Amino acid sequence: MAVTTFVLSALFVPTASAQDLPVADPLPTPGASGLGLELTEVAQLPESKPVPPPTDARLRRHNRINYLGEVPDGSGRLFVPDMNGKLYLLDHGVQHAYLDLGAVVGPDFHSHRGLGSGFGFTAFHPKFARNGKFYTVHTETGSALTGKTPDLPSANSVVHGVITEWTATDPRADVFSGTHRELMRVGYASFIHGFQEIGFNPNARWWDEDYGLLYIASGDGGIGLTTTLPQDLSLPQGKILRVDPAGTNGVNGRWGIPRSNPFVGQAGKLGEIYAYGMRDPYRFSWDSRGSHKMFLGHIGEKAVDSVYEVRKGANLGWSEREGNWAYRKGDPSCGVFPLPADDAKYGYTYPVAAFDHNRLASSRPCADSGNALMGGFVYRGSKIPSLRGKYIYGEGVKGLIYYAEERDMRAGKPMATTREMMVYSGGQLTTLKALVNDPNRVDLRFGQDADGELYVLAKANGKIWKVTGARTFAACRSGHDHVSGATSARSWQPVTPALWQFPGREVVLAQPGVARPGPRRPFEYAVLKKGPEFGSVQIDAQVRLDTPVAESNRDVIIVFGYKSDTEFYYAHLSSDNKIYPHNGIFVVNNADRKRLDLQWDEARSVGAAPAVTDTAWHRVRVKHCADTGEIAVYMDGSRFPLMTAVDKTFASGRVGFGSFDNIGRLRDLRVHGKGVR
Structure with missing residues (x-):
């Protein structure tokens, strides 16, 4: 009986109400x-x-x-x-x-x-x-x-x-x-x-x-x-x-x-x-x-x-x-x-x-x-x-x-x-x-x-x-070359084909990737083979994170300016914005990924608001202006960019989709840009 009394007392220890605590942010x-x-x-x-x-x-x-x-x-x-x-x-x-x-x-x-x-x-x-x-x-x-x-x-x-x-x-x-x-x-x-x-x-x-x-x-x-x-x-x-x-x-x-x-x-x-x-x-x-x-x-x-x-x-x-x-x-x-x-x-x-x-x-x-x-x-x-x-x-x-x-x-x-x-x-x-x-x-x-x-x-x-x-910002004309409807396996070149599915209208990363030798970069992605390489480009798509919300560090990525497995840009769309690798714009240039976006506050270790916090479909737009190096990422139809960056490392390249170690999918992909042939 004494033990029961102790447990009940512990459950009813008074705690500070929200009214008594300062507002943290x-x-x-x-x-x-x-x-x-x-x-x-x-x-x-x-x-x-x-x-x-x-x-x-x-x-x-x-x-x-x-x-x-x-x-x-x-x-x-x-x-x-x-x-x-x-x-x-x-x-x-x-x-x-x-x-x-x-x-x-x-x-x-x-x-x-x-x-x-x-x-x-x-x-x-x-x-x-x-x-x-x-x-x-x-x-x-x-x-x-x-x-x-x-x-x-x-x-x-x-x-x-x-x-x-x-x-x-x-x-x-x-x-x-x-x-x-x-x-x-x-x-x-x-x-x-x-x-x-x-x-x-x-x-x-x-x-x-x-x-x-x-x-x-x-x-x-x-x-x-x-x-x-x-x-x-x-x-x-x-x-x-x-x-x-x-x-x-x-x-x-x-x-x-x-x-x-x-x-x-x-x-x-x-x-x-x-x-x-x-x-x-x-x-x-x-x-x-x-x-x-x-x-x-x-x-x-x-x-x-x-x-x-x-x-x-x-x-x-x-x-x-x-x-x-x-x-x-x-x-x-x-x-x-x-x-x-x-x-x-x-x-x-x-x-x-x-x-x-x-x-x-x-x-x-x-x-x-x-x-x-x-x-x-x-x-x-x-x-x-x-x-x-x-x-x-x-x-x-x-x-x-x-x-x-x-x-x-x-x-x-x-x-x-x-x-x-x-x-x-x-x-x-x-x-x-x-x-x-x-x-x-x-x-x-x-x-x-x-x-x-x-x-x-x-x-x-x-x-x-x-x-x-x-x-x-990033108001350049993308060009008249166009790619859409690319959902078949022959249109994509995955890093690890066995991890991907192409059921018809979607591109699905069905199993998580694993880290590979070389510089730190996304573990698994697929590059769009259909169409040309693009200089200035606008990428529109819907993406979904299939990894359960209960798991931490969830992400999908949009690849652009892709030259090789160690040379490309990517927009990291994450449910977390508190550490360096998450929710930002990055470049991989034969070295570990480097963060580029202007929203990252290094002193506070926080970036732009999380891009994807659930398992619903989200619209994403990435714009890259090759001449100025301006890059902007928009979410869910907003006219305001979530992330912005300026970098001229790569003036052209292919686009893609993937993740570090999560699963997710893409649909309704449309790429407009200036083809480089």
């Missing part, structure tokens, strides 16, 4: 889009340095350019602020310093500590051509901390964020001359997450209530993760503020509080607040030629970075929520958790797009993940039709460019799918890391001109590129 890695941006270099701005020299290597860059916009006066001049102190103008290819803000501010100008320190942003008034007014953000320390008082509640300040209004005597001049006045000063509790972007709604016309109102993204000062500050409506930190620079009913009479702001007249709440619950609201923009919605690129804490549709009075949830998940202050995992069952009662606004940090397993739980979402723009320009309606944004550290369809970005609806874009320069596929010649940190930013055309900036080398086109 909140979001899938953005998949490939098959779409690439053509970048054309337009400028490289001068080298600059913070003063005094910073100890943080992340601030030691070529310069710290962080935005590009167009002066709203019809001149076509572009403006670019450098956080190290100067505002530059690009006047149809000619660049010059327009304003040395750092010199004007003097010794209190702070740029050497904190990623957001220095000359943070510039916004030109929509009437700049007539009134000469523009606005800047910068940070101050030194004597400012004791000699100047913040305008809004700012306890325990170690740095001040300052918004200044400048009035140019001649708005058309190449160099600023005029007057300036301090508009607003707010203190922050650390050197990060202060004032970020400021700007005017470009959709507002002179008769709209929003016209001429200045939006101000104010971060949480780096302390939201341990406090309720972002949720406190009596404080300006962790909020988007909206003020009238021409008004006088704000503190000290230097700005106005719009009557339509959501918390005007409510006791204990700042009338300047437009939306709240933010950690680092880094960049916002409006879909000015489309939905007119305001989108915010928000940098998360340790797990998720998000894009929000910002509406008046919205609460984005920080620091109770991070992205679509619950955040728990003080949790040692620094992770995110499932939402509580009664979440709806809180009324939080959740993201319309997002990506997670994909932390390495070897990373300390609360260490900096090295990710930062760079908010961008919905493309509504006229030059690149394939980009229209796409919200283009990115990850700034690694220099990855993403997009989500604006039509799918709806507050209160499931998040839009985010996909990664490729980068081309001079017609050649490249990466931003390669363009800036820095494998560690790109410091990507975005810009936009008055025509809605996009720009890419990088602090790593201080260069600016214009997005001048878009390319579809």
Whole structure:
């Protein structure tokens, strides 16, 4: 009886519920889009340095350019602020310093500590051509901390964020001359997450209530993760503020509080607040030629970075929520958790797009993940039709460019799918890391001109590129030679004929192959003998994995570019994507198979999403462009490639089907290409 009691007790040991465990992988890695941006270099701005020299290597860059916009006066001049102190103008290819803000501010100008320190942003008034007014953000320390008082509640300040209004005597001049006045000063509790972007709604016309109102993204000062500050409506930190620079009913009479702001007249709440619950609201923009919605690129804490549709009075949830998940202050995992069952009662606004940090397993739980979402723009320009309606944004550290369809970005609806874009320069596929010649940190930013055309900036080398086109990956014409209906044994040459069956409409690998001498490569496959060798080729077929799902490491392969048993390409379609040999694009060139696909993340040991996870039939398409070496693999009719690669080892060859050590089958094979005879 005692033994029975012991067994029953063991069965009822309490275990942690899913609600109590952090979400290990909140979001899938953005998949490939098959779409690439053509970048054309337009400028490289001068080298600059913070003063005094910073100890943080992340601030030691070529310069710290962080935005590009167009002066709203019809001149076509572009403006670019450098956080190290100067505002530059690009006047149809000619660049010059327009304003040395750092010199004007003097010794209190702070740029050497904190990623957001220095000359943070510039916004030109929509009437700049007539009134000469523009606005800047910068940070101050030194004597400012004791000699100047913040305008809004700012306890325990170690740095001040300052918004200044400048009035140019001649708005058309190449160099600023005029007057300036301090508009607003707010203190922050650390050197990060202060004032970020400021700007005017470009959709507002002179008769709209929003016209001429200045939006101000104010971060949480780096302390939201341990406090309720972002949720406190009596404080300006962790909020988007909206003020009238021409008004006088704000503190000290230097700005106005719009009557339509959501918390005007409510006791204990700042009338300047437009939306709240933010950690680092880094960049916002409006879909000015489309939905007119305001989108915010928000940098998360340790797990998720998000894009929000910002509406008046919205609460984005920080620091109770991070992205679509619950955040728990003080949790040692620094992770995110499932939402509580009664979440709806809180009324939080959740993201319309997002990506997670994909932390390495070897990373300390609360260490900096090295990710930062760079908010961008919905493309509504006229030059690149394939980009229209796409919200283009990115990850700034690694220099990855993403997009989500604006039509799918709806507050209160499931998040839009985010996909990664490729980068081309001079017609050649490249990466931003390669363009800036820095494998560690790109410091990507975005810009936009008055025509809605996009720009890419990088602090790593201080260069600016214009997005001048878009390319579809592996878009070559395959040719007019065609093979189909090849299901008889005489059409195929297997490695081991006894393992294969040809029952009529299918090609069946009925028994698993075994490893053979020579380089590591698929154990068993059959090469299509019917028809010619192909150069550029498109292979369409249906495949099925007959190995039971319960077994691990299941795969079938599509062979192409086949020259010999030790010279060919293959696409490995697997139910596993966690080890090097699985679920990728490979080349065998008289040596062990080598992985080629761009989706493989060696540091995390993970590749593209598993291609085949069951025993059902799946459609597969493989495209190989011989001239460019571009290879793309598509599954189940998706217009987005699951895997992509670039390699020119083999410009032609035959196609085939097989596996390493599993069984499976193929049907409905169609091969289109340029025959090589």
